[in-house]
Amino acid sequence: MKRLEDLSFYELLEVECDASPFEVHQAYKEMHQLYHDDSLASYSFFSREEREEILAKLDEAYSTLMDERNRSRYDQLLIERGILEKGMQYQRDRKKLSLMSDAKHPGTNTALRIRDRLKPIVSSNPVIQEILTQDVLSGEDLKKIRDELGISLEEIAEIVKVRMVYLHAIEDDQFEKTPSRIFLKGFLRAYAQCIGLDADIVANRYLKRIHD
Amino acid sequence: MNSINQYSSDFMPHIWPIGGGKGGTGKSFLTSNIGILLARQGFKTLLIDADLGTPNLHTIIGLPNPEISLSDFLNRKVATLEETVLEMPIPNLFLISGARNKLDISNLAHEQKMKMLRAISRLDYDYILLDLGAGTSFNTIDFFTLSDSGIFVCIPEPTSIENIYRLIRSVYVRKIRQVLRIDRFRSLTEKAEAQNQDAITHHPEYLLDMLKNIDPEQGSKIERILKAFQFKLVLNQVRRQDNPKVGALICKIVEKHLGMKIQFIGNVSFDERVHEAVCRKESFVEKYSYSQSTLDLKLVIKGITGMTEEQAVAL
Numbered sequence: 032m033k034r035l036e037d038l039s040f041y042e043l044l045e046v047e048c049d050a051s052p053f054e055v056h057q058a059y060k061e062m063h064q065l066y067h068d069d070s071l072a073s074y075s076f077f078s079r080e081e082r083e084e085i086l087a088k089l090d091e092a093y094s095t096l097m098d099e100r101n102r103s104r105y106d107q108l109l110i111e112r113g114i115l116e117k118g119m120q121y122q123r124d125r126k127k128l129s130l131m132s133d134a135k136h137p138g139t140n141t142a143l144r145i146r147d148r149l150k151p152i153v154s155s156n157p158v159i160q161e162i163l164t165q166d167v168l169s170g171e172d173l174k175k176i177r178d179e180l181g182i183s184l185e186e187i188a189e190i191v192k193v194r195m196v197y198l199h200a201i202e203d204d205q206f207e208k209t210p211s212r213i214f215l216k217g218f219l220r221a222y223a224q225c226i227g228l229d230a231d232i233v234a235n236r237y238l239k240r241i242h243d
Numbered sequence: 244m245n246s247i248n249q250y251s252s253d254f255m256p257h258i259w260p261i262g263g264g265k266g267g268t269g270k271s272f273l274t275s276n277i278g279i280l281l282a283r284q285g286f287k288t289l290l291i292d293a294d295l296g297t298p299n300l301h302t303i304i305g306l307p308n309p310e311i312s313l314s315d316f317l318n319r320k321v322a323t324l325e326e327t328v329l330e331m332p333i334p335n336l337f338l339i340s341g342a343r344n345k346l347d348i349s350n351l352a353h354e355q356k357m358k359m360l361r362a363i364s365r366l367d368y369d370y371i372l373l374d375l376g377a378g379t380s381f382n383t384i385d386f387f388t389l390s391d392s393g394i395f396v397c398i399p400e401p402t403s404i405e406n407i408y409r410l411i412r413s414v415y416v417r418k419i420r421q422v423l424r425i426d427r428f429r430s431l432t433e434k435a436e437a438q439n440q441d442a443i444t445h446h447p448e449y450l451l452d453m454l455k456n457i458d459p460e461q462g463s464k465i466e467r468i469l470k471a472f473q474f475k476l477v478l479n480q481v482r483r484q485d486n487p488k489v490g491a492l493i494c495k496i497v498e499k500h501l502g503m504k505i506q507f508i509g510n511v512s513f514d515e516r517v518h519e520a521v522c523r524k525e526s527f528v529e530k531y532s533y534s535q536s537t538l539d540l541k542l543v544i545k546g547i548t549g550m551t552e553e554q555a556v557a558l
Binding site for chain 1: 399401404405408441445452486488489492493495496500
């Protein structure tokens with residue numbers, strides 16, 4: 032077991048070395064919840080000084096990893112110390128939230144696992160939450176949510192086994208390209224579940240426009 | 244003596260001490276109701292009231308005046324522990340009561356404790372649940388350390404959480420004490436306390452770190468033992484306004500800062516009818532079989548037995 036002072040910022044926040052800023056932010060929030068003064072879960076476990084020390088290190092980790100230049104310098108330091116392998120650090124344009132790792136485990140329900148993994152991210156992302164307050168959802172709205180999560184359409188197609196042409200049709204609001212309303216509803220439900228959204232809510236709000 | 248679970252036929256232990264640092268967290272309620280659910284599923288289940296000083300599992304289970312008790316075995320009134328087993332009206336459910344224990348039994352001598360633990364390990368049941376007393380007495384801690392398994396119960400209140408951390412740390416220190424010779428243990432604690440005065444009460448991990456420096460082989464051995472513990476945590480009496488993640492966070496803290504793995508196996512919802520069931524000496528899970536708390540208890544069983552969620556919910 033490593034002592035606090037020996038943990039890297041990534042280990043402290045319990046994120047991968049290539050975690051996106053969004054993931055770092057989420058992890059910081061969770062850790063802060065764990066260690067802050069009024070945390071019930073850690074009540075009595077630490078002395079006041081220990082708690083202050085942990086929170087200071089968390090703040091340092093957060094401010095370093097959220098700043099592109101500082102993070103790059105820190106990663107370089109880890110590479111020099113042999114803690115981080117070159118090429119494993121975060122690169123801004125790299126696709127981040129791969130669903131395929133969830134699809135690789137046979138014998139378990141992939142869709143449910145992905146939904147469970149994405150749900151907390153969806154519920155804490157302000158952009159997604161704002162979109163989800165709308166009574167009606169468009170293809171563009173769904174695409175925005177998908178982009179926020181950093182998931183590619185190809186990944187969704189692979190997991191839900193729906194052809195790309197229909198997924199594009201959903202995001203481009205080209206309903207006529209889907210076989211029928213029943214099929215469209217099914218595709219929408221699968222798409223929504225795959226990105227951690229409530230299938231019924233998304234399908235109903237999207238299909239409202241076709242009623243109109 | 245090694246673990247009393249060492250003869251378990253499969254990976255999951257079948258002897259589960261159930262304890263919590265504080266009284267009133269629902270240890271006896273959980274023990275009796277989990278036992279009933281297991282028995283109803285066809286598992287031969289024995290409940291042992293190991294709360295030696297203040298036993299009352301018999302009352303919760305609806306047996307006000309048991310005629311024989313654990314102490315009859317410890318005091319050699321009967322030759323074997325099996326003779327103290329009482330058959331319950333529920334098929335497959337059995338009880339070793341503590342109702343007639345002598346008042347000074349809570350200070351059980353080491354030999355008697357070992358005799359009892361050895362006898363328990365020889366009993367032939369699918370599951371044996373030990374309802375332990377509150378606090379951090381050696382009696383309670385030894386049941387955990389000698390089983391290498393156990394279920395910690397706490398409620399989402401600072402007092403209960405404070406006590407559960409104290410109990411977990413006590414188990415940690417006690418295990419080191421059991422592995423080392425007494426003189427080595429004393430010398431180790433003296434050295435650790437010279438560096439950090441809270442080493443024994445708050446930072447038992449210092450003891451292990453120090454031991455690993457002095458005697459890497461022995462230190463690694465203890466580290467392996469601590470990691471191999473099959474400890475579980477249940478958060479009981481969780482109300483709607485409580486943070487449902489607290490249990491998992493407690494386990495995270497313990498793993499991250501003590502290096503001990505504890506698996507969180509579920510929240511059990513607060514239900515006012517528990518009080519009524521206890522007062523009427525009725526089984527809660529049978530009377531309120533469709534309540535949220537009963538469903539929660541079934542999911543807790545999933546964590547104890549390794550059942551799938553579908554199997555657990557169908558109990």
